[in-house]
Amino acid sequence: MLNHKAYIMKLYDIPLSGNCYKIRLFLSLLGKDYEIMPINATAGENRTAAFLEINPRGQVPVLEDDGLIIWDSTAILMYLARRYGDEAWLPLDATGLAAVSQWLAVAQNEILYGLARARAMVLFKRAGDMQEYLTVGTGILEVMEKHLENREWLALERPTLADIACFPYVALAPDAGITLEHYPAIRAWIRRIKTLPGYTGMQGLN
Ligand SMILES: N[C@@H](CCC(=O)N[C@@H](CS)C(=O)NCC(=O)O)C(=O)O
Known part of the structure; x- marks a missing residue:
């Protein structure tokens, strides 16, 4: 055979x-x-x-x-x-695609060069400017908190790639010594993502 x-x-x-x-x-x-x-x-x-x-x-x-x-x-x-996937994760229409793309950009800018860099300094002893990373990182947490105060998901009325791309380093912020205590809307969004069917965690985030 x-x-x-x-x-x-x-x-x-x-x-x-x-x-x-x-x-x-x-x-x-x-x-x-x-x-x-x-x-x-x-x-x-x-x-x-x-x-x-x-x-x-x-x-x-x-x-x-x-x-x-x-x-x-x-x-x-x-x-x-x-x-x-289906179109829900990454819409084809111009407005929906733009809404998702904005947050894909945030994931590759403030989240990466703020929250992720701060975490890498703490966990992997990478060199860098912690003060700069914390300023950039907490700056985007403030933006996200305000944005999520009256929304369930970042880009549309449903979970999209925007949420998946931004989620890891925001939820892992405590690894960088950044508490999410002052961000209740972000914490509610994290809980929502954790209820998605098929959700899986990682070390430091379950
Ligand atoms: N913009 C890239 C960033 C990738 C990145 O920074 N990867 C890190 C791990 S999180 C890496 O491979 N670091 C090893 C190195 O740069 O030497 C992406 O989103 O994939």
């Missing part, structure tokens, strides 16, 4: 990375199987010639789907939403 091995997606991953967790969370919400390809950044595995062929930026996450390689968490989320 021929052994037809079913194709399975591969995710190049660091377990404590919030950017990788975004992808694991979305794959879980979509109910998609995948294989983890662990990358040990401390041992320089993201800087080898072989890995730089896969992602010239030397970063995770990277997704490999049947020969197609995609790097950058936003690009991967968009690919997965279009390829395997």
